[in-house]
Amino acid sequence: MPTVQIKDEARIGSDARVKLQPSVYLEKLFQTGTPDLSWMNQHGEWGMRAKPGNLGLRLKDIEIGSYGVVPDHGGDHRSMAPRGAVVPSDVPSLGFTINEKAECWADNAMELYEEAVARQWSSARDIPWSELKPLPDDLEHAMCQLCTFLTEVEFIAADAPTRWMSQINQDFLEVKLFLATQAMDEARHTDVFRKRALANGGGLGKASALSQLSLKRIFDSPSFSAQTARLHLLGEGFVLTMFRQGEFIAPSRVDSEIFRRCMQDESRHVGYGTMHLRAQLKARPELAEEIHDQLDDAESILLQLFSVPESVEPMAILLGGGLKHFDQGMEMQANLWRRIVNEYLQRCDSAGLDRRPRCLLPTDFTKLFAA
Numbered sequence: 092m093p094t095v096q097i098k099d100e101a102r103i104g105s106d107a108r109v110k111l112q113p114s115v116y117l118e119k120l121f122q123t124g125t126p127d128l129s130w131m132n133q134h135g136e137w138g139m140r141a142k143p144g145n146l147g148l149r150l151k152d153i154e155i156g157s158y159g160v161v162p163d164h165g166g167d168h169r170s171m172a173p174r175g176a177v178v179p180s181d182v183p184s185l186g187f188t189i190n191e192k193a194e195c196w197a198d199n200a201m202e203l204y205e206e207a208v209a210r211q212w213s214s215a216r217d218i219p220w221s222e223l224k225p226l227p228d229d230l231e232h233a234m235c236q237l238c239t240f241l242t243e244v245e246f247i248a249a250d251a252p253t254r255w256m257s258q259i260n261q262d263f264l265e266v267k268l269f270l271a272t273q274a275m276d277e278a279r280h281t282d283v284f285r286k287r288a289l290a291n292g293g294g295l296g297k298a299s300a301l302s303q304l305s306l307k308r309i310f311d312s313p314s315f316s317a318q319t320a321r322l323h324l325l326g327e328g329f330v331l332t333m334f335r336q337g338e339f340i341a342p343s344r345v346d347s348e349i350f351r352r353c354m355q356d357e358s359r360h361v362g363y364g365t366m367h368l369r370a371q372l373k374a375r376p377e378l379a380e381e382i383h384d385q386l387d388d389a390e391s392i393l394l395q396l397f398s399v400p401e402s403v404e405p406m407a408i409l410l411g412g413g414l415k416h417f418d419q420g421m422e423m424q425a426n427l428w429r430r431i432v433n434e435y436l437q438r439c440d441s442a443g444l445d446r447r448p449r450c451l452l453p454t455d456f457t458k459l460f461a462a
């Protein structure tokens with residue numbers, strides 16, 4: 092069997108620190124019949140009663156006493172021992188590499204987690220699939236191609252953040268809980284668009300090398316915050332604005348409902364990313380240059396996406412309401428594009444990133460290829 096090499100120098104513990112030895116405890120217990128009970132004297136802050144609010148016992152309701160203090164620096168033991176518990180000195184390290192709060196924190200993470208839990212939906216039950224009716228060929232082709240693109244890109248927003256999630260110190264559990272809900276949301280988005288492509292007489296269309304390149308760059312981001320800029324601010328922000336215009340894009344009520352539900356989920360993901368970057372840039376303003384470099388690259392790839400017909404034409408057909416209204420659809424796409432860029436720049440402003448002077452994305456759709 093191949094040996095897994097763990098090169099992470101941050102590991103400060105190892106499995107070897109846990110002494111595995113035959114227990115004399117049970118033998119003694121059976122002999123004397125007297126329980127040890129020493130664990131009853133080893134505990135965190137004790138005697139509090141968390142009170143549920145109108146919406147039940149939420150995470151914020153248990154952020155009481157010392158349990159509500161999120162440290163700026165995560166525990167050096169780097170194990171999964173819960174924040175606030177007594178931590179034995181021999182716990183093995185899991186080698187977390189994100190140990191500073193600012194590297195992952197967002198002030199809205201807890202609220203977004205609660206909202207995500209409360210608003211989970213099922214692509215099997217909550218979409219009125221039985222109402223789908225045959226569409227004209229041009230609209231069905233366009234919708235299926237758009238679903239192919241969305242099926243292609245949606246899961247990166249689960250794969251990439253969770254790659255970092257396992258590196259985040261357990262003391263920042265609120266962030267990890269939120270990222271876990273994002274992974275579930277993205278699983279549902281991937282499955283709902285795949286289902287839509289197969290549900291109305293069409294099927295999957297053509298995948299895109301450029302989309303794959305943009306996903307790979309997200310996956311290869313050098314830090315969690317750099318990934319957040321590429322993924323949450325630009326990538327998910329792009330689809331969020333698109334879903335917000337879903338009623339104009341959707342050729343049926345079923346499609347409109349899919350976009351509406353995905354939009355609610357995406358707004359949480361984008362909300363987390365924006366607030367995280369704000370916290371990170373406040374703590375480490377010098378990181379702005381790394382973020383800008385990432386966005387330079389991400390924006391230039393996004394521009395390239397519009398050099399292929401399968402990226403441009405389906406949206407124009409859907410927005411125009413058919414191939415015979417293609418010109419009108421292109422005009423509507425130009426408006427959508429302007430909205431996408433404006434909302435993206437507003438998010439950068441909100442995160443404290445002065446992106447406007449450097450942004451490669453023109454608000455004028457006709458100047459896309461002159462950029």
Ligand SMILES: [Fe+2]
Nearest residue numbers: 245248277280
């Ligand atoms: Fe998504």
Ligand SMILES: [Fe+2]
Nearest residue numbers: 248327357360
């Ligand atoms: Fe998302």
